[in-house]
Amino acid sequence: MSAKSNTAGLDVRRAAAQRLQLVLTGAPFIPFGADDFEDGRERALANRLVTTALRRHGQINQVLVSVLDKGMPKRAGLFEPAMRIGIAQLLFMPEQGAHAALHLAVETIKRDRRASRFAKLANAALRSVQRQADDWPLRVQDLVPEWMFKRWTKQYGETQAHKMAELLLAQPPLDLVFKSGVEPQTGANGFDGLAALLPQSFRLATRDASVADLPDYADGQWWVQDLSSTLPARLAGSLVGKKVLDLCAAPGGKTAQLCDMGGLVTAVEIEPDRLSRLKENLERLNFHAEMLEADATQLDGLDEFDVVMLDAPCSATGTFRRHPEVLWHRKESDFAHRAALQSEMLGSAAKKVAKGGQLIYCTCSLEPEEGENQIEQFLKQHSEFALAPIKSDELAGWAGPIDLNGYVRALPCVELPNGCTGGTDGFFAARLQRVA
Numbered sequence: 024m025s026a027k028s029n030t031a032g033l034d035v036r037r038a039a040a041q042r043l044q045l046v047l048t049g050a051p052f053i054p055f056g057a058d059d060f061e062d063g064r065e066r067a068l069a070n071r072l073v074t075t076a077l078r079r080h081g082q083i084n085q086v087l088v089s090v091l092d093k094g095m096p097k098r099a100g101l102f103e104p105a106m107r108i109g110i111a112q113l114l115f116m117p118e119q120g121a122h123a124a125l126h127l128a129v130e131t132i133k134r135d136r137r138a139s140r141f142a143k144l145a146n147a148a149l150r151s152v153q154r155q156a157d158d159w160p161l162r163v164q165d166l167v168p169e170w171m172f173k174r175w176t177k178q179y180g181e182t183q184a185h186k187m188a189e190l191l192l193a194q195p196p197l198d199l200v201f202k203s204g205v206e207p208q209t210g211a212n213g214f215d216g217l218a219a220l221l222p223q224s225f226r227l228a229t230r231d232a233s234v235a236d237l238p239d240y241a242d243g244q245w246w247v248q249d250l251s252s253t254l255p256a257r258l259a260g261s262l263v264g265k266k267v268l269d270l271c272a273a274p275g276g277k278t279a280q281l282c283d284m285g286g287l288v289t290a291v292e293i294e295p296d297r298l299s300r301l302k303e304n305l306e307r308l309n310f311h312a313e314m315l316e317a318d319a320t321q322l323d324g325l326d327e328f329d330v331v332m333l334d335a336p337c338s339a340t341g342t343f344r345r346h347p348e349v350l351w352h353r354k355e356s357d358f359a360h361r362a363a364l365q366s367e368m369l370g371s372a373a374k375k376v377a378k379g380g381q382l383i384y385c386t387c388s389l390e391p392e393e394g395e396n397q398i399e400q401f402l403k404q405h406s407e408f409a410l411a412p413i414k415s416d417e418l419a420g421w422a423g424p425i426d427l428n429g430y431v432r433a434l435p436c437v438e439l440p441n442g443c444t445g446g447t448d449g450f451f452a453a454r455l456q457r458v459a
C-alpha cells in the first residue's frame with residue numbers, strides 16, 4: 024500500500040474502509056490481491072474485514088440506526104465504511120480485540136479529510152456498540168434487505184428463506200470441475216480435503232491457498248465452477264461431434280464443460296475484456312472453441328446449431344453467498360428491465376437452434392421473472408419449441424434442484440449430494456427442444 028502509516032494495523036483498516044466505500048457506492052467488491060498487500064496475512068485480514076462487513080451488512084444497518092441518533096452524517100468520506108468495519112470487528116471478529124477495533128476505526132476517521140470532524144461521534148457510537156456487544160438482537164432475516172426476504176418467503180417459503188439468509192454467515196467453499204478422465208490427486212502433493220459432489224465436480228474443504236497455487240492448476244486439469252452452475256451443461260447429453268453455440272460465454276465455466284463433453288463450440292461474448300479472459304481460461308485448459316466478440320441479440324451471420332446454451336446476463340441474486348453486495352445493489356424494479364433483455368436474447372437464440380436441437384436457458388438468479396416466467400412466456404410465443412423436462416438421473420440421481428415442472432431451480436440451501444455443506448449458487452435452467 025502507498026504511504027504506510029506508523030500505527031499497527033491502520034493501513035489494513037484504511038484500505039478496507041476505502042474498498043468498502045467503493046462497494047457502498049455501487050461497485051462490486053474486488054478482493055485485495057498481492058499488488059495491494061504483499062504480506063499474505065495483511066491481505067487476508069483486509070479481505071476478511073470487508074467481506075464480514077458485507078455479509079453482515081443488514082445487521083450492521085440495524086446497529087447503526089440504533090447508535091446514530093441523527094442518522095448517518097452526509098458527505099462524511101470514510102465515516103460510514105470505517106464505522107461498518109469497526110462494528111464488524113466488535114461484533115463478529117472478537118479475536119481482533121475490542122480496543123484495537125475501536126481505536127483503528129476512529130483513527131481511520133480522524134485521518135480522512137471529510138470524516139475527521141465526526142471522530143468524536145464515531146468514538147461514542149462505537150463505545151456504545153462495544154458496551155452492548157453481547158446484547159444486540161441479531162436476526163437472520165436482517166441479513167437480507169426486507170423486500171428481498173419477503174420475496175424469497177413468498178416464492179420459496181419462510182423456512183427456505185431463513186436457510187438461504189443463514190448462508191451469508193460463512194465464507195462459501197470453492198468448487199472445482201476436473202476434466203473428464205482426470206482423477207484429482209490427493210496425498211502429499213495433492214489436494215487436501217476434496218469432497219465429491221457430482222461426477223467431475225468436487226468441493227474443497229478449506230480455501231487457504233490462492234487458486235493458482237492449488238495442485239495441477241498450471242497443467243490445466245481443472246477449473247473453478249460452483250456446483251449449480253455446472254448443471255445447465257450437464258443437461259445437454261452427449262455432445263461428441265455436435266455443433267454447440269455458447270451465448271454470453273465469459274469467463275467460460277460452461278464453455279469449458281461443453282468443450283470437455285466433445286462439442287464443437289462457438290462461444291459468443293460481447294465484452295472484449297471478458298472475451299480475453301475466456302481465451303486465457305480455455306488456453307490454460309487446452310480446450311479449443313471458436314470465439315466471437317458479438318452481441319447475442321444480433322446473430323444473423325451464424326448457422327444453426329444442435330445445442331444452443333444461453334446463460335443470460337441477470338440480477339445474479341443467486342450468487343449472494345459469494346457476492347453479498349448483490350443483495351444491496353439490486354432494486355425490485357431491476358428485474359423487469361433485465362427480463363426484457365433476456366426475452367430478446369431468448370428469441371435471438373431460438374433462431375439458431377436446428378430442428379430437433381436443444382435450447383438451454385439459464386440464469387444465476389432466484390427471481391421468477393428471470394426464470395420460470397421467462398420460459399412460460401417464450402413457450403406461448405414459440406410453438407416450434409417444447410419443454411424437455413429434466414430428470415434426476417441426468418444429475419447422477421440428485422433430485423434436490425429439480426422442480427415439479429422439470430426445471431432446475433437450485434436454491435442456495437438445497438440439500439447437497441453426499442452430505443456436503445456450504446450451499447451452492449442459486450440457479451435456474453430450462454431445456455427446450457425444437458420440435459418443428
Ligand SMILES: C[S@@+](CC[C@H](N)C(=O)[O-])C[C@H]1O[C@@H](n2cnc3c(N)ncnc32)[C@H](O)[C@@H]1O
Nearest residue numbers: 271272273274275276277292293294318319334
Ligand atoms: C452470467 S455471465 C456468463 C457466465 C458464463 N456463461 C460462464 O459459465 O462462465 C453473462 C455474460 O454475458 C455477457 N453479455 C452481456 N450481454 C451480452 C450480449 N448482448 N451478448 C453477448 N454477451 C453478453 C456478459 O459480458 C457476461 O460475460
